[in-house]
């Protein structure tokens with residue numbers, strides 16, 4: 001089959017992200033050549049109904065709880081191999097038992113050792129809505145996300161032009177899925193606020209240095225308007241960190257590596273959920 005023509009926008013992107021994106025465009029080209037858009041769309045439309053990711057977080061916050069998006073990730077560019085052995089279904093059950101509101105599952109293979117299979121196993125093991133954590137650059141991946149059962153996708157503003165972000169957001173919403181729009185600086189936040197999605201993720205990880213700094217959320221979260229839901233992402237480890245993010249205005253958090261490194265994942269989730 002012929003590889004589809006996919007246009008790559010000319011963006012200024014941090015080094016690590018630029019490498020990941022170059023590989024991602026290649027991956028999408030070859031996967032879309034093997035499974036045409038019409039076929040992946042058919043699979044997406046016959047997938048089980050989406051679970052409401054945004055509503056679950058809103059309910060957690062309305063009930064005074066921390067909205068924990070608990071991440072299932074085996075490895076990462078900053079952390080190397082994080083968890084081995086790695087059992088997505090057991091991890092999903094443990095997160096659910098520990099009080100997580102939603103799951104985030106890495107599906108990128110080259111950099112995170114993730115897969116669609118991890119997402120399917122995790123979602124089948126619990127009732128929680130699931131975010132497909134990957135580098136989304138093309139509509140084909142949105143259909144693929146729905147086809148594998150994802151309830152939400154991540155759109156990283158640093159990786160997308162405004163036109164791309166809006167196209168992917170519209171398509172995602174048309175499939176009744178949620179979008180978590182991720183920003184790391186003021187300019188990206190301003191662009192994100194021009195979109196329709198309610199979930200605004202502030203990534204504390206600088207994708208140039210891969211270092212995390214919770215001050216990023218402290219600076220940006222107070223500027224997120226009340227009709228949006230801020231989510232503090234990356235580098236959150238302790239109950240004090242959770243309280244720090246809540247003091248900045250983020251009662252929803254996305255946490256991966258800290259919990260993935262604990263023997264008792266349910267207890268680690270429970271500790272963060274009950275930090276306030």
Ligand SMILES: O=C(O)c1ccccc1NCC(=O)[C@H](O)[C@H](O)COP(=O)(O)O
Pocket residue numbers: 016017071073076077078079203205207210212233234235236254255256257258
């Ligand atoms: O985690 C990385 O090393 C990384 C490198 C390049 C792009 C993205 C990366 N991480 C994705 C994430 O956003 C985190 O997995 C997520 O926010 C959880 O962060 P943490 O709790 O610090 O694992």
